[in-house]
Amino acid sequence: MLTTAGVALAEPAVVSGPAADPECYVPWDAETQFFQFPAKTGPFRVALANGYIANTWRIQMIQTAKAYAAQPDVAAKLKEFKVVSTGEDVAAQIAAINNFIDSGYDAIVVNAQNPQAFAPVIKRAKDAGVVLVAFDNILDTKDAINVNVDQKGLGVLWANWLDKHLPEGGKILEVRGVAGTSVDTDRHNGIHETLGATGKKWDIVEVVGKWDDGTAQKATADAIAVHQKFDGITAQGGDTGVVQAMLDAGHPMVPFGGETENGFRKFCAAKSAEGLVCSSAGTGPAQVAVAIKTAIDALEGKVVPQSVKLPLAIVEDPDFKDGVNYYSDQSDNFFVGNAFPTCGINFTAQEIMGQSEANQ
DSSP: OOOSTTSOTTOOEEEOSOOSSTTTOOBSSTTOOEEEOOOOOSSEEEEEEEOOOOSHHHHHHHHHHHHHHHSHHHHTTEEEEEEEEOTTOHHHHHHHHHHHHHTTOSEEEEEOSOGGGGHHHHHHHHHHTOEEEEESSOOSOSSSEEEEOOHHHHHHHHHHHHHHHOTTOEEEEEEEOSTTOHHHHHHHHHHHHHHHTTOSOEEEEEEEOTTOHHHHHHHHHHHHHHHOOOSEEEESSOHHHHHHHHHHHTOOOOOEEEOOBHHHHHHHHHSGGGTOOEEEEEOOTTHHHHHHHHHHHHHTTOOEESEEEOOOEEEETTOOOBTTTBOTTSOSSSBSOOOBGGGTBOOOHHHHHTSOOSOO
């Protein structure tokens, strides 16, 4: 175990792997470094600095974070757990992180609104000895820990699904997420690069859905009104709203590469015979719990990768099964597969729904 003697408080040591919890902390690739921070004595003050909040995924993410922090073995390690969501204002999110640094928090977990804008606050956290862990929309740096799925690979998966089901190419509706975020950019690039490499003729119409059912439904309805018909669809979120817009407009069901919302999977199961053949893939909001676990382990001096790669939850037609990978008797508005068993992270619906999305 490292001690703080002779070591700058802010600097983790770069050590050889494996990680302290190798089943959970899978390094991103063979070049990923392993960090070991000087061990601190808990309990710890940990903050979650979220940006965008106005969709189901982000709300469920905040609820999941609070549920995880409330679990007895986690709560015992936390002196304080603070949550702030600042919306789409990048400067406000950075200001919130700076405030947490100035207030002496031990670790800050962040879903970054714009990864390129965070260089100064990353340096401040490092200089102050604050463990900074980014997840989902990660940070463009090796001076913080990143926890994520392969977002570009998710775009590749959806594009391959469309390519498989559209042998002649065709017109595709791409429903994007929140502009400027790394998730939106990476998924978009994966879709376009993969379709572009097929040699087929693709006409891709882009609209912004902000990963939100209502916004995506309106954007899809408007696109159908203008373009009349699409041969395939891919959406980063808000997928239930996208299908509802198709139904409202009398649009034929077509191949669809989308996220993991329960409502979307209900549609995929019910409308498969009508042509809605789906690839439903993504990562549940529980990745925030992995980020919090990583922050605590780093504070305790355990070895963690600088970049952690989480598994995708994938179900594809015809494998949608009620009660297994979607739930017909439950709300449309939650993301299925919200667990990471390799990290010992699982939640009941009651744990999550008992929490609010409010700042605390």
